[in-house]
Amino acid sequence: MYLEHVNLVVSDAKAMVKFYQTAFPHWSIRSEGDDDWNGKPRHWLHLGDDYQYLAISDHGEGENRDLDGHTTGLAHFAYAVNNLDAVIQRLENAGYTIAKPGTDNPFRKNIYFVDPAGFEVEFVEYLSDIPSERNNDL
Structure with missing residues (x-):
């Protein structure tokens, strides 16, 4: 089993x-x-x-939840990557800044x-193949 996709509603798909x-x-x-979602193109x-x-749709209205608050909603989602330093370098070179270490x-x-829609995205590089070590919160 694996997560195939996440569907995000945003205001600026580009x-x-x-x-x-x-x-x-x-x-x-x-x-x-292009289509119609409940009366809105x-x-x-x-x-x-x-x-x-x-899956990204551009019919979003308003702001995303305050990531420092306690509002119900998505806190973040994460991608496991092979080279975290390379991901950071690409994003910083494009003008994106680290939100938190x-x-x-x-x-x-x-x-x-x-991300531009206000979703917090974690990028993680595992340094062990042992699940108990990877999931350890030392």
Whole structure:
């Protein structure tokens, strides 16, 4: 079992594509189209690779939840990557800033960015293949 996709409603799909293609240069738009969602027109797209993707729709209104608050909603989602330093370098070179540092752990490195729609995204590089070490919160 694996998570195939996450569906995000945003106000600026182009900004989202730029951010995620910066983080994952091999991602492309797999499909896209225009339709109506409960009386409002929207453009949707699937951005990813052959195995996982983000479904992004541009009919969002308002701001995302306050990540420092206690409002119910998505806190963050995470991607396991092979080279965290390379992801950070690509994102910083494109003008994105680290939202918060990761934790100090001998078995993983991680970092958080906030994407253009206000979703917090964690990128993690595991330094161990042993599940009990990878999941240890030292």
